[in-house]
Amino acid sequence: xxxxxxxxxxxxxxxEPVIGLETHVELGTxxxxxxxxxxTFGAEPNTQTCPVCLGxxxxxxxxxxxxxxxxxxxxxxxxxxxxxxxxxxxxxxFYPDIPxxxxxxxxxxxxxxxxxxxxxxxxxxxxxxxxxxxxEEDTGKNLHVGGxxxxxHGADHSLIDYNRAGIPLVEIVTRPIPGAGAKAPEVAxxxxxxxxxxxxxxxxxxxxxxxxxxxxxxxxxxxxIGSLEWGTRTETKNVNSLRSVExxxxxEMRRQAALLDEGQRIFQETRHFHEDTGSTxxxxxxEEATDYRYFPEPDLVPVAPDEEWVASLLAxxxxxxxxxxxRLSDEWGISPTEMAWLVNAGAVELVSETVAAGASPGDARxxxxxxLARRANDAGTELGELAxxxxxxxxLIGLISAGTINDQLARQALDGVxxxxxxxxxxxxxxxxxxxxxxxxxxxxxxxAIEGNPDVADKVRGGKLQAIGALVGAVMKTxxxxxxxxxxxxxxxxxxxxx
Amino acid sequence: MSTPSPKGQLTRDEVAHLxxxxxxxVSDEELDLFAGQLAAVLDAVAQVGKADVADVxxxxxxxxxxxVMRPDVARPSLPRDVVLAGAPAAEDGRFRVPRILGEEA
Numbered sequence: 001x002x003x004x005x006x007x008x009x010x011x012x013x014x015x016e017p018v019i020g021l022e023t024h025v026e027l028g029t030x031x032x033x034x035x036x037x038x039x040t041f042g043a044e045p046n047t048q049t050c051p052v053c054l055g056x057x058x059x060x061x062x063x064x065x066x067x068x069x070x071x072x073x074x075x076x077x078x079x080x081x082x083x084x085x086x087x088x089x090x091x092x093x094f095y096p097d098i099p100x101x102x103x104x105x106x107x108x109x110x111x112x113x114x115x116x117x118x119x120x121x122x123x124x125x126x127x128x129x130x131x132x133x134x135x136e137e138d139t140g141k142n143l144h145v146g147g148x149x150x151x152x153h154g155a156d157h158s159l160i161d162y163n164r165a166g167i168p169l170v171e172i173v174t175r176p177i178p179g180a181g182a183k184a185p186e187v188a189x190x191x192x193x194x195x196x197x198x199x200x201x202x203x204x205x206x207x208x209x210x211x212x213x214x215x216x217x218x219x220x221x222x223x224x225i226g227s228l229e230w231g232t233r234t235e236t237k238n239v240n241s242l243r244s245v246e247x248x249x250x251x252e253m254r255r256q257a258a259l260l261d262e263g264q265r266i267f268q269e270t271r272h273f274h275e276d277t278g279s280t281x282x283x284x285x286x287e288e289a290t291d292y293r294y295f296p297e298p299d300l301v302p303v304a305p306d307e308e309w310v311a312s313l314l315a316x317x318x319x320x321x322x323x324x325x326x327r328l329s330d331e332w333g334i335s336p337t338e339m340a341w342l343v344n345a346g347a348v349e350l351v352s353e354t355v356a357a358g359a360s361p362g363d364a365r366x367x368x369x370x371x372l373a374r375r376a377n378d379a380g381t382e383l384g385e386l387a388x389x390x391x392x393x394x395x396l397i398g399l400i401s402a403g404t405i406n407d408q409l410a411r412q413a414l415d416g417v418x419x420x421x422x423x424x425x426x427x428x429x430x431x432x433x434x435x436x437x438x439x440x441x442x443x444x445x446x447x448x449a450i451e452g453n454p455d456v457a458d459k460v461r462g463g464k465l466q467a468i469g470a471l472v473g474a475v476m477k478t479x480x481x482x483x484x485x486x487x488x489x490x491x492x493x494x495x496x497x498x499x
Numbered sequence: 500m501s502t503p504s505p506k507g508q509l510t511r512d513e514v515a516h517l518x519x520x521x522x523x524x525v526s527d528e529e530l531d532l533f534a535g536q537l538a539a540v541l542d543a544v545a546q547v548g549k550a551d552v553a554d555v556x557x558x559x560x561x562x563x564x565x566x567v568m569r570p571d572v573a574r575p576s577l578p579r580d581v582v583l584a585g586a587p588a589a590e591d592g593r594f595r596v597p598r599i600l601g602e603e604a
Contacts, residue, residue, distance in 0.1 A: 029571045030571050030572065030573045031571050031572060031573040031574070036569075036572060036573055036574030036575075037573070037574070037576045038573040038576065039573070044579070044592060045579075045591070045592040045593045046579050046582050046583065046592055046593060046594070047576060047579050047592075048576050049576055049577060049582050050576050050577050051577070054577075054582065054585075056585070062567065062568070062569040063567065063568045063569065064568065064569060064571050065568035065569065065570055065571060066570075066571035067571070068568060085565075087559070096594070096596045099594075143593065144598070145590075146598075156598055157595055157596065157597055157598050158595070158596050158597075158598060159590055159591060159593035159594065159595055159596075160593050160594040160595075160596060161592075161593050161594075162582075162594070296559035298559060298560065300567075301560055301562075301564045301565055301566070301567045302559075302560070302565050303565065303566060304565040304566055305566075306566075
């Protein structure tokens with residue numbers, strides 16, 4: 001079944017979107033939230049479990065100090081108020097992804113509240129209000145067997161791996177974000193991008209979306225322009241890339257507009273995002289929202305962050321991305337607009353690391369925003385997911401600066417690096433990409449070009465210097481791009497033009 | 500869910516239901532024994548309701564402690580065969596559960 005969609009620009013002529021984001025971040029602690037089990041990704045199923053995270057009778061949880069500290073640091077970075085008294089609660093539900101019968105989370109007394117994050121889209125700043133940052137535990141992973149899609153429908157039974165159950169999970173919830181209009185999808189993406197940068201700067205999580213370290217639920221609603229009330233929202237889950245955050249909002253806006261145009265109402269529901277089609281489909285209905293019977297977790301004592309401790313955590317926060325960008329703009333001599341391009345491309349850290357590895361800021365920007373951005377776009381991935389490191393890009397730039405290769409050969413070298421053939425220098429060596437010096441082979445190619453194009457050569461001799469381009473082209477063709485154009489031009493001039 | 504019993508009583512059926520939920524195999528004789536014992540426990544706990552707590556602030560913990568935490572150090576987990584020995588069914592190193600209806604994972 002495919003949904004009717006309204007053209008995106010048309011949506012905006014009649015409706016105003018309001019978005020909201022709930023972001024789950026798996027912390028990068030060594031051990032789980034309430035027990036000492038390892039959190040290593042990719043371990044064999046059910047090899048990282050114990051009586052506590054399996055909810056066996058008589059086991060008692062003990063809170064991970066590093067997880068609490070990381071949560072407070074995230075709150076501080078988002079300008080939140082840090083609670084002086086916070087508690088864990090039990091969220092009771094029966095679903096096999098949690099063996100205990102409840103998820104330990106924070107309910108009415110979260111660690112951090114009332115923060116904000118400013119994000120920039122096309123030169124305009126949008127303030128995203130953060131309602132709360134709380135700490136909970138992740139759930140196990142279900143594998144549905146028998147269905148063709150790995151989803152529940154048609155599945156015969158489910159298999160569960162509890163390695164992930166109990167890994168500390170921080171949930172960051174925004175307040176509804178009105179007023180973004182046509183930019184709503186981009187604001188949503190910019191928010192998650194900026195949040196991710198902050199988490200990287202804090203070093204609290206690996207934030208690898210493809211591994212599920214960072215997962216987003218995207219709320220979207222539409223209201224007729226001028227309406228005083230917001231519309232009913234849908235909550236799209238399973239949004240696991242930055243690009244998808246934007247796509248999910250855009251799709252929901254177009255889908256909801258079609259329903260509203262027909263006079264239908266939007267049901268508050270959970271929807272699933274499909275990476276392949278960029279569409280959403282209905283999930284479980286929230287009409288019968290479960291009563292989770294939250295109550296304070298009796299097995300864990302309250303957390304009362306000491307003022308001095310919080311003050312020292314605040315003082316020790318690293319330079320945050322926004323401040324860092326301002327400083328880097330100065331150092332690199334670029335405008336806020338140029339910096340915004342780097343941010344949008346997800347290239348700030350990549351360029352910074354490339355510069356740190358020895359490249360000039362100009363060259364680093366040129367490669368990441370140019371050739372590499374094009375490749376990422378063609379492949380439909382993020383820049384940072386390309387199989388090339390900033391150090392390799394710096395090495396490539398170094399080879400160009402040293403005259404070993406030119407830009408064209410560098411692109412071929414990059415092909416090799418991305419294909420897993422090794423570092424740039426190794427690829428240049430293996431593929432024989434180095435620029436030809438004034439070798440016998442190049443001299444022969446230059447002379448062959450002159451002999452093969454006597455008319456052109458005569459024109460150059462006669463003073464029509466611009467005609468030399470055709471001869472340079474001929475030499476480049478013979479040498480399959482490996483010659484340095486400037487060297488070839490000089491060699492041709494030496495032979496055709498007297499001083 | 501079985502029907503709750505009148506206050507102060509615990510029926511044999513309720514004990515059987517709880518035993519089932521807890522995956523405990525309980526014999527008929529034990530059901531009679533536990534129903535009586537558990538009823539006595541509930542009666543004892545019910546005495547708390549007689550206390551005058553008008554001037555007492557609600558609390559969730561018996562001891563006034565805060566900030567009990569453990570350092571972030573990974574420790575060995577249980578061997579998988581031990582873990583799965585407690586599962587009603589297992590397959591491919593995972594817990595096997597009946598298909599989950601009405602919800603999407």
